[in-house]
Amino acid sequence: xxxxxxxxxxxxxxxxxxxxxxxxxxxxxxxxxxxxxxxxxxxxxxxxxxxxxxxxxxxxxxxxxxxxxxxxxxxxxxxxxxxxxxxxxxxxxxxxxxxxxxxxxxxxxxxxx
Amino acid sequence: xxxxxxxxxxxxxxxxxxxxxxxxxxxxxxxxxxxxxxxxxxxxxxxxxxxxxxxxxxxxxxxxxxxxxxxxxxxxxxxxxxxxxxxxxxxxxxxxxxxxxxxxxxxxxxxxx
Numbered sequence: 001x002x003x004x005x006x007x008x009x010x011x012x013x014x015x016x017x018x019x020x021x022x023x024x025x026x027x028x029x030x031x032x033x034x035x036x037x038x039x040x041x042x043x044x045x046x047x048x049x050x051x052x053x054x055x056x057x058x059x060x061x062x063x064x065x066x067x068x069x070x071x072x073x074x075x076x077x078x079x080x081x082x083x084x085x086x087x088x089x090x091x092x093x094x095x096x097x098x099x100x101x102x103x104x105x106x107x108x109x110x111x112x113x
Numbered sequence: 114x115x116x117x118x119x120x121x122x123x124x125x126x127x128x129x130x131x132x133x134x135x136x137x138x139x140x141x142x143x144x145x146x147x148x149x150x151x152x153x154x155x156x157x158x159x160x161x162x163x164x165x166x167x168x169x170x171x172x173x174x175x176x177x178x179x180x181x182x183x184x185x186x187x188x189x190x191x192x193x194x195x196x197x198x199x200x201x202x203x204x205x206x207x208x209x210x211x212x213x214x215x216x217x218x219x220x221x222x223x224x225x226x
Contacts, residue, residue, distance in 0.1 A: 004156070033213070043157070043202065043216035056213045059114075090156050098208045101147055104156035 002026065004093050004105035012111045018079040021108045025072050025093030031055075032074040033102060034066060037088040046089075049074055050096045081112045115140040117205050119217025126193050127225050134220045136203035137185040143215075145208035146179060146186045151200045151219075160201075161188070164208055193224045 005024040013019050025032050033056075034046040045058040049068035066076040072093075078085055088109050092102035116139040126132050138146075144165035149157035163170045163177045163186065170177050174193075179186040190197055201220045206212035 035214075042218050043204075043214075045213040045215070048213060058213060092156075098145075098212075101159045101162055102214070103159065104149075106154070106156045 004091055004103055006089075006091050006105040006108050008108060009106070010109045010111075012113060013081050015081055015083060015112055017081050018077060019081060019110060020075055020077050021089055021091075021110070023074045023076075023091030023093075023105060025074070025091075026103055029093035029095055029103075030072050031094040031096035032068055032072065033092045033094075034074070034076050035090045035092065035104075036060075037090055037107070038086075043090070046076065078110075083112050086110060086112045115143055115205055115215040117203060117215050117217040119203050119220060121220060122218065123221045123223070125223045125225060128193060128195060130193055132188075132190045132193050132197070132222055132224075134188045134201055134203070134222070135185060136187070136205075136217050137183075138205040138215075139184065140205070141181075141184065142207055143205040145206050145212060146177070147204050147214070148175075148177060148188050149202045149204065149216075151202065157202060190222075193222075195224050195226050198222055198224045 007022045031050045033048040048056040052068045063079045068074045088107045090107045092104045094100045094102045119136045147162035151157045174191045176189040203217040204214040206214045
């Protein structure tokens with residue numbers, strides 16, 4: 001079966017711009033989580049959506065936002081990009097209840113110049 | 114919040130040897146502990162997980178042990194093979210549907226042929 005699909009794979013943006021990243025979860029999965037991966041901070045939780053509702057949020061500024069659509073696809077948006085936002089952004093999906101693990105996508109590599 | 118420490122940061126073993134990676138966590142409410150393997154250019158892949166009602170879990174050459182009293186858990190890989198070379202991450206969270214994983218800093222495992 002198809003895995004978690006993230007688009008685009010690579011992105012270069014300029015400071016001050018905004019960016020939207022997309023994630024298509026595994027069919028049947030209703031929970032989508034987003035993580036930021038950087039060499040300095042490692043893997044950090046951004047937020048989690050289930051049935052179009054944000055259920056959990058990490059410690060990131062309000063410039064980072066997300067949403068989930070009725071088909072469980074999710075997008076995350078970063079506004080007013082800063083150099084420090086350069087990172088690999090990973091999406092993970094799950095059925096959404098306990099006893100289920102997360103499956104990660106390959107990520108979107110964002111470079112802010 | 115939860116804090117997960119992981120050791121060692123790098124580990125080099127000969128093919129056929131065993132490898133052990135250790136993690137400690139701080140939040141006694143955490144009861145779900147997954148391990149992920151990340152290869153270059155890919156997202157983290159769930160390789161095994163354990164819940165706090167179990168002390169040990171095995172899956173072929175991989176095993177995980179959990180000591181809730183001491184708040185530490187370990188990944189054991191036996192009969193290592195070159196394809197085991199990757200970065201391994203431990204994580205901890207509460208085992209609810211809305212879990213937010215807190216990751217360790219990662220261990221780069223290199224298996225020498």
